Amino acid sequence: MDNFNFYSPTEFVFGKDRENECGELVKKYGGTKVLIHYGGGSAVRSGLIDRVKASLNAAGVSFVELGGVKPNPRDTLIYKGIEMVRANDVDFILAVGGGSVIDSSKGIAVGALYDGDFWDFYAKKLPVTKALPIGVVQTIAAAGSEGSGDSVVTKEEGMLKRDIGADVIRPRFAVQNPALLCTLPAYQTACGITDIMAHVFERYFTNTLEVETTDRLCEALLITMLKEGPRAMAEPANYEARANIMWAGTVAHNGLVGCGRSQDWNSHAIEHELSGLYDCAHGAGLAVIMPAWMEYVVDHNVMRFAQMATRVFGCQMNFENPKATALEGIKSFRRFLHSIGMPINFAELGAKEEDIPTLVEKLNPGDGWGFVPLKAKDVTAIYTIAAHATL
Template identity: 40%
Template sequence: MLNFDIQFPTRIHFGRGKIEELAREVLTYGKKVLLVYGGGSIKRSGLYEQLLNIFKESGITPIELPGVQSNPRISSVRQGVKLCREYEVELVLAVGGGSTIDCAKIIAAGTGYEGDAWDFFTRRARITQALPLGCILTLAATGSEMNGNAVISNEETEEKLGTGSPLLIPRFSILDPEYSFSVPPEQTAAGTVDIMSHVFEQYFSPTPGTFIQDRLAEAMLKTCIHYGPIALAKPDNYEARANLMWTGSLALNGLLGAGKRTDWATHDIEHEISAIYDVTHGLGLAILTPYWMYYVLDEKTAPRLADYARYVWGIEGSEDLAVARVGIEKTTEFFRSLHLAGSLKEIGVEAERLEEMAAKATAWGALGSFKKLEYLDVLTILQNAYKGNTAFSA
């Protein structure tokens, strides 16, 4: 186990009706709020109107930034920054899933920064201050509601990059599983895979001696595998939505990665895809993950991949490589059972752009830590995932 420093400062209000905490939380920071949200779903669900009523009753003035898209754009961030400055906003309130929250984070950081917020992603500037941020989560997936990370796309440069700072950790997050009842099936499936992928990126690590972190990771994977299909079949099953929502937050709040080197190669590769094609992040991960697993499997990585197969999928057997392979097959089957596509070709990715993606993904160096991936490794994974033709996915 490696040394680490960690803190989980977000106040979590979890459960049915927890919106009742909103006014008190907001008023801790001020009365002028930037309300960041996506499309019309919060209007259809009635949440939007509920928020306006709460604001009215509590003397809170919302300034609205609607229309934040999935794979949120730097242009939305710039709009938000402008509004925050113009109206002297005191709190940024994100209502939605990870895209909305990530956008809100960079608005919070960008408001007091004199340059352009894209500088935080190109490493031209560091985040040294941010407006306080609150979240109302409507989709279990990214865990952004409990961490200081954000991923933003730049539509002009076709880049999708991440940044992070403890200053971006939400002060509070309201997690009402009922808000996720209306999440459509593909998003429910993609969200489940996104959570699992966050666990994988931290579980598959070269650091030895991290027994507690690894068993916690397996607990979260089992939860996704148990409840993903239930949430898909019964969208208003509270138990399933609640377990997925809380697991989503725990999977990326720092707990699983504390004390170990983490990987993130699959995420880095996926970002190159969704930077160009605007693919749902979790769908891209669902396609790539089994091909990444299959590619990195060797004598050295087999024990950990076999642990995964044994402890998460209950695969028996003493030969690590063989057990690991069954675990990868199970993973593939599971993603397919969620009705997610199995190849990049199926979702419209073009073969002639794979080299460009592999080059961009490795532009700053090799990816991953569980197994280091250079340009050719990444290209091979992309090509395999494009064709969808490995033995285990037949």
């Protein structure tokens, strides 16, 4: 196990009707003027935004609001949010939504305290060192952004999807009411399940030895998704299934299961170019890319993939041919994704094989990183496997 620091300052406020406490939570963390940031009309139609406003009013906290966040959040709305923050002396950002809303809020929080273009941080021109405080009322279990120091944003010019990471953008609090997930469309639920599993797998596939504690934590989260995912799909209003998925999504991406181990993140980087170019759902893109990546790198550590197959998917270990077990585990993962309605290849996602050179060029893998460092030829091969994948 490697040396590590684990820092998770977010206060998680979990359970039914807890959104009614967000006004006092904002005050607790020093907010006096809030920007309520949210996405489409569902947060308004459901009455959630009104409940948030009522809570802020009851706590004596004034606010302005900015809706319109899209999936794969755009830089153009972040620029508008930065202007609103400065014009209204906002000192706290309250994200009401899922990962896209939270990530957009983080972009605003960083950009509001910077005299230059906020995209400089996403372009890796300089590190993030300060940001306005952020709170969250979570409505989707997927990205884990409610407890992470990460943000992913799309620049409309060129449709470049890039990320930042810093502890200063971890939310001060995250209100998590699983009941808010019960009205999500099935496809959105499935995308969230996929994203959660991908966050775990990015940490599970490691070159660090002797990490049994975090291996078992990873496997527990994955098994939870295999159980609770189909239950939530079959019974959308099942509060307990939604609660388990919601908390699993947070634990999957707040850093805990990655403690003391090297990580990968190549599948996320490769997928970002898909959702950047085609504006597809991130979880759907991961469903296509991650099993393809697994197939391409399996020989790097066959026994780790065989461990996944036996411990997570219940495959029988073939001691004479461990690779057969490993490949069966990968097939089991792809079959599960298909069973919950996820695409498994380019055609089902709406991507085109002829665009692979463009995808690789936009990614610019360079010298690579992660479980297996990848160069352009490797990424091309993974996209090609993904283009033609079958069950």
